[in-house]
Amino acid sequence: MAGVQRSVGGDGRGVAGRHCRDGGDWFIDRGGKLADRIRSYTAPMAAPQRARLRSSKERVRDYALFVVLVGPNVALLLLFVYRPLADNIRLSFFDWNVSDPSARFVGLSNYTEWFTRSDTRQIVFNTAVFTGAAVVGSMVLGLALAMLLDRPLRGRNLVRSTVFAPFVISGAAVGLAAQFVFDPHFGLIQDLLRRIGVGVPDFYQDARWALFMVTITYVWKNLGYTFVIYLAALQGVRRDLLEAAEIDGASRWAVFRRVLLPQLRPTTFFLSITVLINSLQVFDVINVMTRGGPEGTGTTTMVYQVYVETFRNFRAGYGATVATIMFLVLLAVTYYQVRVMDRGQRQ
Numbered sequence: 001m002a003g004v005q006r007s008v009g010g011d012g013r014g015v016a017g018r019h020c021r022d023g024g025d026w027f028i029d030r031g032g033k034l035a036d037r038i039r040s041y042t043a044p045m046a047a048p049q050r051a052r053l054r055s056s057k058e059r060v061r062d063y064a065l066f067v068v069l070v071g072p073n074v075a076l077l078l079l080f081v082y083r084p085l086a087d088n089i090r091l092s093f094f095d096w097n098v099s100d101p102s103a104r105f106v107g108l109s110n111y112t113e114w115f116t117r118s119d120t121r122q123i124v125f126n127t128a129v130f131t132g133a134a135v136v137g138s139m140v141l142g143l144a145l146a147m148l149l150d151r152p153l154r155g156r157n158l159v160r161s162t163v164f165a166p167f168v169i170s171g172a173a174v175g176l177a178a179q180f181v182f183d184p185h186f187g188l189i190q191d192l193l194r195r196i197g198v199g200v201p202d203f204y205q206d207a208r209w210a211l212f213m214v215t216i217t218y219v220w221k222n223l224g225y226t227f228v229i230y231l232a233a234l235q236g237v238r239r240d241l242l243e244a245a246e247i248d249g250a251s252r253w254a255v256f257r258r259v260l261l262p263q264l265r266p267t268t269f270f271l272s273i274t275v276l277i278n279s280l281q282v283f284d285v286i287n288v289m290t291r292g293g294p295e296g297t298g299t300t301t302m303v304y305q306v307y308v309e310t311f312r313n314f315r316a317g318y319g320a321t322v323a324t325i326m327f328l329v330l331l332a333v334t335y336y337q338v339r340v341m342d343r344g345q346r347q
Contacts, residue, residue, distance in 0.1 A: 085327070091320040098314040110321035119297050127280070127301040130215050134279040137219040139271055142226025143264075149227075150234045160231070167224030175288030178217040207298030210290050214299050218285050222278065226271055233267040269341045273334055280330060283307060302326050 092110055096103035114120055145163055149156045166174055181188050182203045193200050203213040237260065245255045261268075283303055286292060292300035292308065300308070302322055310319030 088320045092324045094317045096317040122297050131279040133215045135275045138222045138226045143230045145227050146230035164224035166221045171284030174221045175285045207295045210299050237263050
């Protein structure tokens with residue numbers, strides 16, 4: 001029910017007003033203010049809707065930006081990493097000669113052959129020794145040089161560049177340079193050993209010395225990488241903790257083991273994984289220096305066996321089998337390293 005009345009204001013002028021009753025609440029429409037009042041009451045209801053609409057638009061925009069930035073990288077990974085990996089695993093179940101386009105499915109025969117071959121034990125031993133020595137040697141020497149050249153010494157920038165230089169040189173060039181160093185007739189090592197009266201080993205005929213020679217060469221090449229990473233990590237070490245430990249009377253070994261190493265643990269974990277992966281993939285140094293010999297498989301590692309079986313013996317299926325086994329071993333070792341690192345951080 002609505003009615004119209006005449007009211008008189010304080011100034012004696014009449015003001016027209018409309019009384020509206022709705023659910024017991026009275027609203028007076030003075031000068032057409034009812035619509036404004038309705039909008040004022042409904043505005044809080046529309047605000048959440050606008051916020052939700054704006055939030056959904058932002059999510060769509062963020063998702064589109066994510067697809068634009070990450071999509072190409074994911075596509076490249078699928079194209080150049082995961083698809084070749086899947087093809088390699090599939091090929092390991094076939095007997096495929098590179099010269100013959102047809103491939104015969106053999107199931108697990110390639111894996112059975114690898115585990116039962118007479119040279120498998122020697123190749124696995126070479127891989128383990130070479131990889132372990134390369135990881136430990138590169139990291140220990142890299143940390144030692146980083147700590148030494150982190151001090152204000154004269155000419156340290158020149159020494160830093162000299163240490164890092166072999167890392168940026170190709171493995172083939174490093175292998176050729178190492179051949180002159182270890183040459184049995186006029187090499188620098190042979191001449192030095194003769195001068196001090198020590199027996200001269202034949203690095204190219206003795207399998208044990210050949211493996212030692214290849215390992216030392218790769219450690220020398222990879223030393224610059226671990227050196228630079230450790231040197232950068234030392235810049236972020238808290239010097240006040242080191243000084244406090246020295247003031248408390250701790251020995252240098254205690255300061256190194258109790259204060260410095262814990263701060264370098266993330267860097268050490270990172271290097272252990274990357275150097276391990278790089279060491280398992282070494283091919284050029286071995287191919288240039290020894291070609292997998294002497295004595296047949298004296299310095300043959302698993303990655304070099306992949307090359308021999310695929311491109312010399314033309315057995316692509318068997319080569320894919322060795323590569324798949326390498327991938328599984330590397331995956332297991334990396335998983336173990338991550339678990340150990342997580343356990344150390346929780347403790």
